[in-house]
Amino acid sequence: MLGNHDPYPANQMPYDTDNTAYYKGGYYSATISEKLRLIGLNTNLYYDQDRLTKDLPDPAQHLDFLDKQLQEARKHNQMVYIIAHVPPGVFELGSGLTWFYPKYNKQYLEKLEEFADIISLQLYGHEHTDSFRVQFDAEGTGDDWQKEYDTSDVYALDELRPAKLHELARAFTDRSNKLFQHYLQYNSVLWAGNTECNETCHLHHLCAITQLDYDNFRTCISGGVTTHHPTQTTHHHPHRSTPQPQVPTYMFYLIGGLAAVVFLLFLLVACMCLRKGRRLRAPRYAKFGSLSLNS
Structure with missing residues (x-):
């Protein structure tokens, strides 16, 4: 834009x-x-x-x-x-x-x-x-402007709370329930007047309303347990166990190799420091040492 x-x-x-x-x-x-x-x-x-x-x-x-x-x-x-x-x-x-x-x-x-x-x-x-x-x-x-419908009147809801909507969704499990028929009537928002809905249509509506998790939705559509028990919550997903992270084998070799390189560098630096220290230290019978003793 x-x-x-x-x-x-x-x-x-x-x-x-x-x-x-x-x-x-x-x-x-x-x-x-x-x-x-x-x-x-x-x-x-x-x-x-x-x-x-x-x-x-x-x-x-x-x-x-x-x-x-x-x-x-x-x-x-x-x-x-x-x-x-x-x-x-x-x-x-x-x-x-x-x-x-x-x-x-x-x-x-x-x-x-x-x-x-x-x-x-x-x-x-x-x-x-x-x-x-x-x-x-x-x-x-x-x-x-024309009023299409009032949610509280059509679905007999005295308040819009999760528990009330849960009860309404439970009522939708019966395809012949008048509340579900009202839902179909207003679902298209006046775009389509056909409220016919077969079992497949009914299942799609019900699963879409009650199963927001993708896996649970697919289970619901395929006729899994959530289809017949929409009152169950989806707080837990036993069929979606979280796998424990696995460390690839090559990582052990990589870490071991890096440790060996670090150790070799440590030895090299230590040897260099030792040799440098010997060069700087005056011999026991050096010229300046003798002068210092005589003085």
Whole structure:
């Protein structure tokens, strides 16, 4: 994700008319799952401090790219997350301070409104503040939100504590249990209305909820003991005993060799020191010794 300080000089984002060189626009799209697409945009191209893009109709074909990606997402019944650095709109801590050139801000907002039915999340940076925005459509129906469900009502929970959720998971072991049916109904968050779930489907849901450890999950899926006893905790993993670390044989030879080298060096230094000490010591009948005795 490129920021306005990534180019040099800062804020001057090259627009690349043919979209074939430099950074190819600095935007991308990635399919996160069958139902979700992530679109990373380079809104620095719209930044009103960028003198290179001020008078362009669509710098780096950015808006055209966004339109095509949103069309593809709608065609494949995908929801979209949009991430970018510079946000549209007005900065809440500045007196009328804005980031986009006015024409780009208008075009960008129109595109977001056109595809509001599939854009579920937008994340921006740049401002160094924690805030949010609510965009209304042309009719002002931005407050037309619908409540899907209430967890405490649907699952008959008076409080959200681990023990209560454990009891709920225990109830899910019965595929016909109405609580599990409620769970299936709301699991897709209105993306799919089909709540049919065979034994394999039921097992995957149950194991995913109760077995976060990978090995325990595989044991659960394969019909191991945890499948029939989801009340058991996974604090201990007897089937995953931790092996004691083993020292490779070659390490013993390496350590022994190093010890021998150190010992030989010690002997060599000791011999050198001994010989040097003998050279420095005056003989018993040396010239200076005799003078010292006579004096």
